[in-house]
Amino acid sequence: MLKNILGRIFAAWAMLTFIATMLFVLIPTWLIGFTPEPKRTKRFIQLSRIWMSVWLPLAGIRLIIKGKEKFVSSQNYVVVCNHNSFMDVPVTSPGIPGGNKTIAKIEMAKIPLFGLIYKRGSVLVDRKSEESRLKSYTYMKRVLDMGLHMCIYPEGTRNKTNKPLKEFKDGAFRLAIETGKPVIPAVLFNTKKVLPQNKVFYFWPSKIEMHFLDPVETKNMQMSDVKQLRENIFAKMWQYYEANA
Numbered sequence: 001m002l003k004n005i006l007g008r009i010f011a012a013w014a015m016l017t018f019i020a021t022m023l024f025v026l027i028p029t030w031l032i033g034f035t036p037e038p039k040r041t042k043r044f045i046q047l048s049r050i051w052m053s054v055w056l057p058l059a060g061i062r063l064i065i066k067g068k069e070k071f072v073s074s075q076n077y078v079v080v081c082n083h084n085s086f087m088d089v090p091v092t093s094p095g096i097p098g099g100n101k102t103i104a105k106i107e108m109a110k111i112p113l114f115g116l117i118y119k120r121g122s123v124l125v126d127r128k129s130e131e132s133r134l135k136s137y138t139y140m141k142r143v144l145d146m147g148l149h150m151c152i153y154p155e156g157t158r159n160k161t162n163k164p165l166k167e168f169k170d171g172a173f174r175l176a177i178e179t180g181k182p183v184i185p186a187v188l189f190n191t192k193k194v195l196p197q198n199k200v201f202y203f204w205p206s207k208i209e210m211h212f213l214d215p216v217e218t219k220n221m222q223m224s225d226v227k228q229l230r231e232n233i234f235a236k237m238w239q240y241y242e243a244n245a
Helices: 002-032 039-058 088-095 106-110 114-120 130-145 171-179 223-244
Strands: 062-066 078-081 100-105 122-125 149-152 183-189 207-212
Touching: 002 039, 002 114, 039 062, 039 088, 039 100, 039 114, 062 088, 078 088, 078 171, 088 100, 088 183, 088 207, 100 106, 100 130, 106 114, 106 122, 114 122, 122 130, 130 149, 130 171, 149 171, 171 183, 171 223, 183 223
Parallel strands: 062 207, 078 149, 078 183, 100 122, 100 149
Antiparallel strands: 183 207
């Protein structure tokens, strides 16, 4: 009972500090919109890092990132990450070295004020619309053509099971093979602990870790190799999660 009460108090504090710090980045985010790509996204990610470096400690979150050296500065990647919580996006976008965009559902972009920030760092998709999914796939290829990283949650939605991962979908791996970009798996720990899916208005300060694994090359792969690549990355991430959770 005490933990439930404290979780609600922490949630109120986290929400209050999130909104307060967000207000400071709204105008810079809007001004960045006048900058051409890919500078626009790179500047937005830099701003996001500053924002999260302030908000996460205020909310009691200690973020540890391992494996940044896996990124080669002259190369951009398709980053695939497990998806457990709404905390994943605030960690992955600023946590990935270099400019990047994240595939994200369009509904969140409708939130007043926050929607502007959300759209800056995202490739929006309406999962109920086939046309929207096709457009988002085309835009993700453009993101990679611009030299930016593309972050995708291959589970498609939050993992609400007790297993380390949900079954992966093909999209991220099709994109990597079609564009010839290497895949970097990323494994998040403890975001589900911060925002449990079975509790309403609850937040628990914790240590969150983001680990980047070795890149997987796709240059010599064909579209017929999508399943093999997907299963290979899934196995790597599952084994790493179980070994380090």
